[in-house]
Amino acid sequence: MAVAYLKEQGYCLIEKNWRFKNFEIDILAKNDSTLIFVEVKFRNKSILSTVDIISSAQKKRIIKAAHHYIQKNEIDLNIRFDLIFIDNSSKNPKLRHFKEFFTPYFD
Numbered sequence: 001m002a003v004a005y006l007k008e009q010g011y012c013l014i015e016k017n018w019r020f021k022n023f024e025i026d027i028l029a030k031n032d033s034t035l036i037f038v039e040v041k042f043r044n045k046s047i048l049s050t051v052d053i054i055s056s057a058q059k060k061r062i063i064k065a066a067h068h069y070i071q072k073n074e075i076d077l078n079i080r081f082d083l084i085f086i087d088n089s090s091k092n093p094k095l096r097h098f099k100e101f102f103t104p105y106f107d
Contacts, residue, residue: 002084023065034078063104
């Protein structure tokens, strides 16, 4: 559902379920001159706010994996971290795309 949505929006799919060690990026896509690392979350009952869906530990893992991907592939593009949230609590799942859901920070 998330991949189909991104393609409909004109994104080019680069990778799906890309792994580095024990880290995973759900979707890597490109839109114009931006490489987008997309985390996809499904929920049947959404008791968390969307802000709390990705923990700080998860963000760090995503950033580490993204850093490795960028280095390994010598990427020279703008970078963005998005969230696609799919609410499965009704018969018709609802997809929400949060662009620039978080910004990487370095310790």
